[in-house]
Amino acid sequence: MKKLILGISLVVLFVAGCSNDSTDGGKDSSKKENVDVTIWATNINVPVLEKAAELYKEDHPEFNLNVEEMNNDDIRSKMTAGLQSAGQGLPDGALLVDDGITGYVTNFSDTFANITELGFDEHEDQFPQYKMDSVSYEGDMYAIPFDAGPVGVFYRADLFEEAGVNAEDIKTWNDYFEAGEKIKEVTGANMLSFDSNDSTVYTILMSQQGKGYFEQDGTSNMDSEVSIETASVFSEMAERDIIFRAPGWNAWVASLVDSQTATAITGAWLIGTLEQQVPDQSGNWAVMPLPSFEGSDSRSANQGGSSFSIFESSDNKEELYDFLVFFATSTEVQELAMEGGLFPSYLPVYESDLFAEPVEYFNNEPVWEFFAEEMTKIPSVFYTEHDSLGRDEAVKVQAEVLEGTDPEQSVSDANGRIENRIN
Missing domain, CATH: 3.40.190.10 (Periplasmic binding protein-like II)
Structure with missing residues (x-):
């Protein structure tokens, strides 16, 4: 009997050992x-x-x-x-x-x-x-x-100061437009330079309002109120002559180097780009949140x-x-x-000390900390398999409204083209 019990015990121990080896799911x-x-x-x-x-x-x-x-x-x-x-x-x-x-x-x-x-x-x-x-x-x-890619408005603090514009006073897009006119008049620099071959800024402003190019049910957002508001930002800046179209990445970086713009709207990665490619402007750049749209408190987005x-x-x-x-x-x-x-x-x-450290290029301001604080404020956006179509059409809308096409008409036409391509 003792031999039988011992044999059973050994079997149990062997099985238990095998079981313990597999409880981690093979990891x-x-x-x-x-x-x-x-x-x-x-x-x-x-x-x-x-x-x-x-x-x-x-x-x-x-x-x-x-x-x-x-x-x-x-x-x-x-x-x-x-x-x-x-x-x-x-x-x-x-x-x-x-x-x-x-x-x-x-x-x-x-x-x-x-x-x-x-x-x-x-x-x-x-x-x-x-x-x-x-x-x-x-x-x-x-x-x-x-x-x-938490987004900020990178701005030339020296141009703002020269024009008597206080960045903290810019709360809405209308504030941004008015500040842009003052800066253009005094310094000759446009308020915004953007890559006209890309939909980056259009996508950012859609994201700020919590929308992608499509809803989860596949409905296009290209002719939505959010898209109209976005297109209207481009239209308004064109009417006030405060926006500069740079045809491609290299031309856009050149516009920063040549002081053709007072702001750049993009992700936090621009910190490295400025430090590496525009070293002569160290101390002249700062960062602020996006201006808000009417009826919305959101000033954050992702790129x-x-x-x-x-x-x-x-x-x-x-x-x-x-x-x-x-x-x-x-x-x-x-x-x-x-x-x-x-x-x-x-x-x-x-919580790392790296985020609180002053960045010399940005006049010793802790710009990494600014972007860290943005991360929990960014609205969620739904992405789909057709987003590339939306981005392609956004580039066309940008070009049209800058040439004077009514924003509502432009996004409506773009939406029709999207539906034709999908269906």
């Missing part, structure tokens, strides 16, 4: 001698990923990361080919621009790992709601949040940002997930990202 990467994963990412992200992998390997020596560097257009092109061929040729994961993720997942949800099911919901309160919404589809997350998706075809899905959770929720890693010119969306990192 214990130490079970594999080598874990080799590949991620597609753009150039600015490569050194941060590689440094994070070095830190991660200290506790996970079997983990090996290969980052394939390519631009966003190449990622989109190769992604599309891989998705259309049932996942063939896709890496383990990819860093994708937020406004394209929902479109991919809508059509190929089985190709993307469900991040919520992998357990990321326990980290949701560590990221701003708008960021979580941007990577979600039908209630589940399909990407791990990374960088963001860009990216997140990490994992593909179901990966043999190391759980192991890559563990690494990316470490990447996204490590204060040390996110500080490295910030030092590399990226703006993190991980809320706890905003």
